[in-house]
């Protein structure tokens with residue numbers, strides 16, 4: 438379905454007039470920021486990026502049939518290239534997202550986005566589950582791809598927050614297919630790059646803010662400001678916002694100020710929460726028991742999920758999924774039915790001697806600290822962690838991850854985790870600077886094997902950093918690798934533990950399966 442260029446310009450709040458052109462006579466059938474995807478009738482957004490400059494592909498786009506070009510002010514038209522309408526605007530990424538939403542069509546009416554350093558995938562999946570438990574057809578979009586209801590059979594590329602064109606198309610297709618409830622992850626990269634600017638959100642959540650991605654954002658404050666865009670620029674005035682009340686105060690204060698200025702309905706959850714206040718928390722063998730207050734009522738419930746942080750994520754999901762205050766008690770009643778999320782504190786195996794081996798996606802200092810603190814009550818003996826840090830990512834977090842591992846575990850083994858284009862030994866050395874007593878075993882499989890061989894009765898191992906990931910990225914190559922299936926094959930627990938994990942029950946995944954649908 439095409440739309441006149443004039444209508445897309447109006448959607449992006451661009452001036453309605455173009456010199457020498459009648460935009461209402463130009464039909465636009467598709468949008469893209471990638472010249473290689475241009476077909477006749479496509480509007481090409483020529484965006485300066487971090488590796489390339491899209492403006493240098495204008496000639497190629499026109500040759501491929503681009504009907505109009507969107508670009509930053511001052512864009513020079515390439516010599517010898519046939520003229521096409523040039524839409525110059527200060528923020529072409531935002532304009533692209535607004536046009537993409539207008540071209541794709543209506544989005545699900547119940548559309549929530551979650552941002553924060555850690556917990557986005559878990560919270561989005563819990564929201565999806567809470568909706569599904571009420572009988573709604575519901576999906577989640579994020580690091581795990583498109584999960585839950587997917588009548589369209591769509592697959593998403595590997596980004597946590599897809600590009601704005603894919604996002605708008607996916608949401609419109611889900612809505613048309615009867616999926617009216619969608620929770621999605623808003624990464625800081627996605628927010629900074631305007632990937633979510635075309636969304637019509639009904640709710641937005643903020644889980645926490647701790648160190649990550651400073652390679653991209655430069656400073657913690659710039660990272661914070663990128664994440665705050667979700668509440669400041671994207672959630673419409675009067676929308677439902679929810680946040681964890683125990684997060685660091687500069688971010689929480691900013692959230693409160695934005696909520697006040699924009700008349701958002703702000704719900705705070707957690708130990709300092711107002712809407713859902715966590716009064717007490719106790720780890721039990723198969724999860725955790727929570728005591729809560731909500732609207733003057735006391736609630737005691739058991740989450741079938743280990744990990745203190747999962748309580749925060751579950752409460753955030755409940756606050757976001759309850760559209761009015763009356764629905765909050767319904768959500769609390771559903772929390773005990775929540776299942777674990779693939780690769781998030783997932784018990785991969787129980788050894789014959791009773792030791793447990795978990796897989797988790799902790800890849801920041803804060804996540805590692807919380808993970809190890811959460812597992813401590815489950816370790817009658819020693820707590821062992823195998824972990825590394827990713828290449829081509831925030832270098833400053835490496836020694837801090839080392840420190841948290843050294844402080845939180847009895848034994849830390851440093852290994853490789855997606856070195857990408859960096860020197861793997863140098864990454865390990867940077868991690869080691871924070872954990873001088875740690876063992877170091879470069880090969881991840883060998884590191885896991887060594888850790889397993891050291892486990893005695895009552896010990897707990899957690900292999901952190903890769904969670905659901907199915908590969909080890911070395912250079913440009915992705916070598917197949919799945920922590921959970923490596924643990925299972927090394928322990929010979931392949932069949933015994935499928936379906937048997939604390940977290941994984943109800944999620945029978947074959948070891949090598951890429952998780953895209955967990956319903």
Ligand SMILES: CC(=O)N[C@H]1[C@@H](OP(=O)(O)OP(=O)(O)OC[C@H]2O[C@@H](n3ccc(=O)[nH]c3=O)[C@H](O)[C@@H]2O)O[C@H](CO)[C@@H](O)[C@@H]1O[C@H](C)C(=O)N[C@@H](C)C(=O)N[C@H](CCC(=O)O)C(=O)O
Pocket residue numbers: 470471472473484485486487488489490491492494595596597598599600601624625626627630
């Ligand atoms: C750093 C970053 O986020 N880059 C994203 C960004 O690319 P970019 O605009 O910087 O692209 P670029 O390569 O410099 O190229 C500039 C422009 O030229 C265009 N181009 C390029 C070549 C060509 O032949 N023709 C052409 O038109 C490109 O399509 C692009 O529009 O926009 C692209 C389209 O949306 C993304 O695919 C790309 O994600 C890259 C692949 C990436 O790895 N991103 C990661 C860091 C990321 O976004 N991660 C977050 C999660 C982080 C978290 O854990 O919280 C995520 O949401 O996944």
Ligand SMILES: Nc1ncnc2c1ncn2[C@@H]1O[C@H](COP(=O)(O)OP(=O)(O)OP(=O)(O)O)[C@@H](O)[C@H]1O
Pocket residue numbers: 553554555556557558559560580597622644645746747749750780781782797798799800803804805807808904
């Ligand atoms: N609320 C939380 N607070 C702190 N750590 C958490 C929280 N929730 C999850 N974690 C830790 O972070 C890891 C990743 O969780 P999850 O995938 O839900 O986060 P995410 O924000 O989606 O991460 P990503 O940015 O990679 O998409 C978990 O495996 C756990 O170790």
Ligand SMILES: N[C@H](CCC[C@H](N)C(=O)O)C(=O)O
Pocket residue numbers: 597800826827828830854855902903906
């Ligand atoms: N979305 C995160 C995932 C990190 C996972 C870890 N395995 C790594 O490669 O650093 C990122 O791209 O920073």
Ligand SMILES: [Mg+2]
Pocket residue numbers: 557558559579580581597622
């Ligand atoms: Mg995620």
